[in-house]
Amino acid sequence: MRPILLSGHERALTQIKFNPDGDLLFSVAKDQQICVWYSHNGERLGVYKGHQGAIWTVDVDPTSTFIASGSADNTIRLWEIKTGRCLKTWDFLTAVKRVEFSEDGRQLLGVTEKRMGHLGTIVVLNITPDVDAEQSDEREMTIVCGESKATVAGWSYLNKYIIAGHEDGSVSQYDGKTGELLDNVPLHDLQVTDLQWSPDRTYFITASKDKTARLTAARNLEPLKKYTADTPLNSACITPKKDFVILGGGQAAMDVTTTAARQGKFEARFYHKIFVDEIGRVRGHFGPLNSVAAHPTGKGYASGGEDGYVRVHHFDKGYFDFMYEVERERQNRL
Amino acid sequence: MASKNRDWADDDEGDEVTVELPPPQTIQNKDGTKTTITYRYNEEGQKVKTTRRIRLVTHREVVNPRVAERKTWAKFGVPEKEKDSPGPQMDTTSIGENIIFRLSTNWRQDTKDEAKDPNANAMKDKLKDKTVKCRICNGEHFTARCPYKDTMAPVGAEGAAGDVAAGMGDDLSAAQQGGPAGKKGSYVPPALRNSGGAAGEKMGGNKYGERDDFATLRVTNVSEMAEEGELRDMFERFGRVTRVFLAKDRETGLAKGFAFISFADRGDAVKACSKMDGYGFKHLILRVEFAKKAA
Numbered sequence: 131m132r133p134i135l136l137s138g139h140e141r142a143l144t145q146i147k148f149n150p151d152g153d154l155l156f157s158v159a160k161d162q163q164i165c166v167w168y169s170h171n172g173e174r175l176g177v178y179k180g181h182q183g184a185i186w187t188v189d190v191d192p193t194s195t196f197i198a199s200g201s202a203d204n205t206i207r208l209w210e211i212k213t214g215r216c217l218k219t220w221d222f223l224t225a226v227k228r229v230e231f232s233e234d235g236r237q238l239l240g241v242t243e244k245r246m247g248h249l250g251t252i253v254v255l256n257i258t259p260d261v262d263a264e265q266s267d268e269r270e271m272t273i274v275c276g277e278s279k280a281t282v283a284g285w286s287y288l289n290k291y292i293i294a295g296h297e298d299g300s301v302s303q304y305d306g307k308t309g310e311l312l313d314n315v316p317l318h319d320l321q322v323t324d325l326q327w328s329p330d331r332t333y334f335i336t337a338s339k340d341k342t343a344r345l346t347a348a349r350n351l352e353p354l355k356k357y358t359a360d361t362p363l364n365s366a367c368i369t370p371k372k373d374f375v376i377l378g379g380g381q382a383a384m385d386v387t388t389t390a391a392r393q394g395k396f397e398a399r400f401y402h403k404i405f406v407d408e409i410g411r412v413r414g415h416f417g418p419l420n421s422v423a424a425h426p427t428g429k430g431y432a433s434g435g436e437d438g439y440v441r442v443h444h445f446d447k448g449y450f451d452f453m454y455e456v457e458r459e460r461q462n463r464l
Numbered sequence: 465m466a467s468k469n470r471d472w473a474d475d476d477e478g479d480e481v482t483v484e485l486p487p488p489q490t491i492q493n494k495d496g497t498k499t500t501i502t503y504r505y506n507e508e509g510q511k512v513k514t515t516r517r518i519r520l521v522t523h524r525e526v527v528n529p530r531v532a533e534r535k536t537w538a539k540f541g542v543p544e545k546e547k548d549s550p551g552p553q554m555d556t557t558s559i560g561e562n563i564i565f566r567l568s569t570n571w572r573q574d575t576k577d578e579a580k581d582p583n584a585n586a587m588k589d590k591l592k593d594k595t596v597k598c599r600i601c602n603g604e605h606f607t608a609r610c611p612y613k614d615t616m617a618p619v620g621a622e623g624a625a626g627d628v629a630a631g632m633g634d635d636l637s638a639a640q641q642g643g644p645a646g647k648k649g650s651y652v653p654p655a656l657r658n659s660g661g662a663a664g665e666k667m668g669g670n671k672y673g674e675r676d677d678f679a680t681l682r683v684t685n686v687s688e689m690a691e692e693g694e695l696r697d698m699f700e701r702f703g704r705v706t707r708v709f710l711a712k713d714r715e716t717g718l719a720k721g722f723a724f725i726s727f728a729d730r731g732d733a734v735k736a737c738s739k740m741d742g743y744g745f746k747h748l749i750l751r752v753e754f755a756k757k758a759a
Binding site: 131132134135137138151153154155163167168171172173174176177178179194212213214241313400407408409410411412413414441443445446449451452454 | 510528530531534535537539540541546550551552553555556558559560561562565566567568569571627676736
């Protein structure tokens with residue numbers, strides 16, 4: 131497996147995301163620009179310029195027409211993927227830490243930071259799925275997180291719930307229409323750093339600073355699996371096609387200079403989704419992994435690190451052939 | 465250089481010998497493969513027949529039309545230079561080194577084994593031509609593991625030197641009779657071991673120490689780069705060397721600068737001591753003296 135190294139950013143990566151077809155890879159970093167790459171060969175298609183602060187988050191709409199980005203310049207921006215044109219800017223009072231399109235692409239949620247006397251909120255915006263249409267300025271809904279600010283959030287299946295991870299390690303379930311808090315479960319001991327969905331959005335994986343990642347059902351927040359690592363985690367994703375999860379993390383960014391690369395645990399860790407065993411690691415970054423993303427077809431994954439590199443991996447045959455003994459037996463019986 | 469003006473360095477014999485080559489053949493096989501046979505002369509002027517079997521497979525890949533369309537998009541927001549040139553750019557995209565990524569339930573163990581391997585192999589190589597020989601019964605095990613170590617004196621030490629084979633029978637019975645402690649597995653202080661018998665004769669001194677120090681040389685001012693093998697080669701000229709010990713730093717693996725050489729015969733040791741003292745070895749002058757007995 132020879133990874134493709136993308137070095138389009140000058141500062142630490144914050145999030146990377148594949149579009150639903152998996153041919154484009156979006157990367158955002160603290161250097162104020164968004165890059166889009168062809169995932170098969172690592173060619174850069176374009177750069178979206180306009181943000182005035184570090185960009186924390188990016189998301190692609192289901193039709194690969196728009197991307198939305200959230201930045202420390204207190205804005206969410208909507209861009210046309212093809213041309214790099216900025217279509218809309220929504221201004222907020224504080225930095226935007228997370229954006230995500232709903233399953234149908236008609237709504238966009240944003241998580242705003244708690245700062246300067248403002249409480250952390252989750253806002254929902256309506257999106258008109260037309261490049262030339264005027265986007266509405268109005269907030270469809272605002273959920274205020276009084277107790278502990280939300281760090282990540284996402285839409286469940288059919289936009290039924292909004293699931294949010296909080297700074298105190300708890301995960302809440304809000305009604306997708308009314309914004310009413312339905313449930314709050316203390317899943318983690320420390321801050322939730324990432325939340326990514328299964329392909330059908332019925333369950334999700336959360337990564338946390340408490341060195342664990344958890345698989346949880348969206349319907350009732352029932353804990354399904356727990357993956358324990360030996361380092362704080364920054365990101366986790368579920369691989370399609372094979373039943374694995376990928377966790378990324380490493381020594382906290384501020385401690386990196388005092389740590390050797392070998393001891394920093396800057397590796398992507400593969401766990402079996404069902405059996406919860408760690409089954410392999412991929413090294414390569416020389417800083418913590420800030421974001422991992424699985425290719426939507428399951429044939430590869432990408433990781434973005436504090437070192438400013440994105441590494442795109444296409445799996446070898448051995449990856450797809452790997453099976454537990456019980457899985458193989460079952461396959462033989464069928 | 466153009467083909468007409470041949471380089472003077474080119475071999476121009478080719479023109480003469482290419483006369484009688486049979487024409488290349490192509491045969492269509494029944495199983496869908498093609499066999500091509502070609503002839504050529506190799507560098508030594510010998511005729512070489514090359515037979516190739518070729519199977520042509522058409523591999524068709526269906527690409528999502530949306531994906532195909534996106535591949536034709538024009539670049540934007542990138543530097544001018546990058547905009548005009550298709551394909552990945554050198555300054556933003558590179559290929560990383562190959563990563564061996566093998567999934568396994570016990571990957572942790574696997575990687576550990578790999579890490580250990582080089583050392584283990586090096587050790588194996590070192591020990592390849594050394595045979596383990598017990599000092600007590602001459603068997604192929606370490607002296608410490610010898611089943612007779614409590615009951616027999618080492619070969620060569622006075623007393624038990626006599627005959628090993630006969631000794632073994634005695635030993636077994638001796639073991640059964642046991643020391644004062646009775647049971648074989650329990651610890652018996654050396655002083656009480658083998659009560660009676662040969663013990664008295666050994667009282668004279670430390671059996672191992674005396675024997676070793678008797679013909680052991682201490683070599684100092686040894687180069688960092690020295691290897692035990694080199695020392696052995698140098699000293700073997702004077703007689704049979706039973707043991708070479710070169711002190712090495714545990715972490716760096718470099719020699720610490722001193723070594724001990726044990727000879728089988730003290731006469732050889734004396735000779736070696738006089739000859740090798742002051743011998744130049746790897747830019748340093750060796751200092752050789754008889755080892756002092758350990759305190």
